[in-house]
Amino acid sequence: MSAGERTHGPGRELHFPSAVRVAVREAIVNVLAGAGLATDRSSRSLLVDLIHDNLGFLLTLSDQVTGRDHLIEVVNACAKADGGMHALDHAVRMLRPGSPESALLHRLVHEPRMHDLLPESELLWLRATLTGFTPPGLKALVRRAASPACPVDDPGDAWDAFRLLTDFNTPAHGLPPALAFIELVAARCARPLGDELREWNTWQARRVQGETRLRALRAEQEPAGATGLRLHLVIMVEVDGIDPDRHVVSHWRQEDPREWPPACGGMATIRGAELEHHVDRLIVDAERAWSEHPQEVALEFVLPRALVNLPVHRWCKEHETGDPRPLFLDYPIVIRSLERMFSPQWHRAWRIRWEAMLGSPSAERVYYCRPQDMDERHRLDAVLSDGRWLVMVLAAPPTARPRPGGDELATGLRTGIPVLLWHPDASADVLREIVAWLVDGGRLGELPLRTQDFRLAASRELTDPVDFRVARDLVILWDDPSRLIFLDDGPYLSDMTRESADERGKAS
Structure with missing residues (x-):
């Protein structure tokens, strides 16, 4: 029997729709009260006159003691009259044109439930x-x-x-x-x-x-376990504005690989020495929540410039077992730029380069910085203005603060380079060799996964044909502009507006 032909036994009732209809009426009354009509008798009288004009006949309304009770009487009468709710909508739009209350009431009346x-x-x-x-x-x-x-x-x-x-x-x-x-x-x-x-x-x-x-x-729809879908755990770490030994940690955990953005999972202030253990707890909690998911998982750390050299790629999980397990054994690990996340003036160039990388992930589009690039002010900016460059390998790890006019990290972020790489101590020649292997054969888009594989190979002491051990400390800033994070109802805010955003985030 088809869904449209199903029959059911007599005497069965479903006490569910009517309760929600009452909730809708209550919401409409709240909207009208928010528009000031509960306290303004003359406006209520005008509202009723407009409703009658739109209907073409008079509603039967009883006298009520309070203004809110009068609004309830009007809304209930409109709900029972043919065309009454539409008449109410037109009346409010005339009485409060362009107001948020008018727009909200229009949605409550017209959007089907x-x-x-x-x-x-x-x-x-x-x-x-x-x-x-x-x-x-x-x-x-x-x-x-x-x-x-x-x-x-x-x-x-x-x-x-x-x-x-x-x-x-x-x-x-x-x-x-x-x-x-x-x-x-x-x-x-x-x-x-x-x-x-x-x-x-x-x-x-x-x-x-x-x-x-x-x-x-x-x-x-894709079948369960479809390839290419990953769950992401995004962890943002900031330095506390008062105590430099304390860090503010927020996280976002996907519960569906097709879902973005997930809601912020919480915020905590952690001492620097406890950061790794706190991240451990976030990861274990995520794995428990993901116990029934067949998808692979990726870790992303959103860091401000002052923390981009934090050795997250060497951290472990499950410390409480007494035998901590390195994160790279289970996850590809990348960092992301907090500064770029909340700098919308950089996003257009960022998106252009990301799309270009998706379309042409060639090893020929990797730029290897040289010390002389910093000799002349804005020389690197001019080099990177060439749209063919999609990945940049820094000549040295970034400093905690940028150097005006000659800073590799700041220039890469501003010009929209979505992928930046560096190493704490490898020579330029060794770093070029390892990066060439990672992106060889048009596999630039697989860089985080390839790096994880190389780290695993280094742990297995496979050192031929290149020294994979260099990959252990390779830092990958891998920034996907389609996956911005959200603290409240908008993108992450700058420090100037952070205080108020924090309060809203905590309240939510």
Whole structure:
């Protein structure tokens, strides 16, 4: 029997849609009160007159003692009248044109919600199917269906998750998040359940005119364990502004390899001597959360210039076992530039070079800096203005502070070079040899993975044809501009606005 033909026994009710409708009415009342209508009697009277004009007939309204009670009476009357909510929307737009409250009320009225669109019989079938069912990575599926940056409570099962998503507005593409969630769940299910959920979803998407987006979503789906997808743990370390021996550590953990950006996972102030152990705990916690995922994992450290020589590539995890395990055995490890992350004036050039690297990952596009590049002010800037250069190998490790007019790291970041490499003590000739091996054969895009392989080879004491031991301390600044990190509701902010951003981040 198809989803559109299902029948259900008599006497069964689903006490779920009406509760959400009440929540929508309450939200509308709050919007009107926020617009000042609870305290302004004359504006409320004008609002009612405008509603009547838009409807073409008078609503029956009772006298109420308080302004908020009057708003509740008006909203409830509009909800019960044919065209009443649209009349309310038009009235508020005339009364408060261009205001945030008018825009929010318009969305509440016009954007379809699942509880208003699905017949009760369909919801009964879905509840029976999803109750008690918990697909792998349930929370990640909810976040992906709603919004990667949207905080989501832990659902008990797939039905709880669906109920949660019915309270989300439908995006412009027309497929409600709740139906997107069902599609994601169906992709994780074996037959016949997966086929039944997809059939059910096809009917519902047709009902809400979301078929185009549903087809696109199905085309995007990849089988579980698809190659090329990685989970990322991004760890940002900053020097405390008051005590240089203390560091502020934040982290972002993907729960779905297709999801970006994940929400900030928290912030802690750690003494320098405890940094490695704190990162150890973050990694172990991430591995526990990823226990059911088949994807590979990558570690990224977002560092300010003062910390780019922090030896994160030599750190270990699982110290509590008494036998710490080097991170490079399990993960490719790269650093990223904190300064570039929150300098949007550099992002256009950055994105151009990154896209060029994806299209032409050739070893011929690596520039090896020379000491004489720093002899003349802005000489390196002129060299790197040539768009063929996508990777830069520094002649020496960057200093804690830039040298005006002649600094390799600062110049590389400003000109958009997405990949910068250096070594703490290797000679220029040895470094050139090892980098040439890493990027040989158009494998520039695999640089982090190739470096991990070389580090493993060095641990196995394989030293032919090049000395892989040099790769142990090779620093890779590998910066993907499509994966910016977020502290709150925007990109990472500069120090001038950090204090207020910190408070919002902690509150969230």
